[in-house]
Amino acid sequence: MPSNEKPRLIPTGKCWCGCGKDVGLGKFFAAGHDKIAEAALMALKYDGSVAQLLHAHGFGSHHSVRHAAVTDPDCSWEKCADCNYSGAPASIANHRKKDHPDRHALAQAIRALGGT
Numbered sequence: 001m002p003s004n005e006k007p008r009l010i011p012t013g014k015c016w017c018g019c020g021k022d023v024g025l026g027k028f029f030a031a032g033h034d035k036i037a038e039a040a041l042m043a044l045k046y047d048g049s050v051a052q053l054l055h056a057h058g059f060g061s062h063h064s065v066r067h068a069a070v071t072d073p074d075c076s077w078e079k080c081a082d083c084n085y086s087g088a089p090a091s092i093a094n095h096r097k098k099d100h101p102d103r104h105a106l107a108q109a110i111r112a113l114g115g116t
């Protein structure tokens with residue numbers, strides 16, 4: 001099975017941070033508790049260090065996690081066509097509007113002329 005395959009998780013009605021709170025239908029966490037759970041796991045397993053986290057998964061300065069995210073077909077991350085920026089589709093769209101406004105305008109002009 002592909003390394004990126006995730007199990008399908010079903011919300012249980014209780015907050016997954018373990019606080020015991022009831023949460024709404026279809027929700028895993030009470031408001032903000034996803035961040036608390038993430039921080040607790042980071043502290044527990046990686047001394048709260050993202051460098052430790054990356055290293056534990058085989059990533060670091062010589063093995064780019066960003067590159068891996070962009071090239072994995074199961075991952076939604078994309079790379080900007082005009083620079084080295086990478087991110088989720090929504091953040092790529094924001095980045096392009098902010099950092100390549102001329103390109104954006106050019107692309108729109110081309111599209112308006114019937115090109116691709």
Ligand SMILES: [Zn+2]
Nearest residue numbers: 015017019033
């Ligand atoms: Zn909680």
Ligand SMILES: [Zn+2]
Nearest residue numbers: 080082083085
């Ligand atoms: Zn860019």
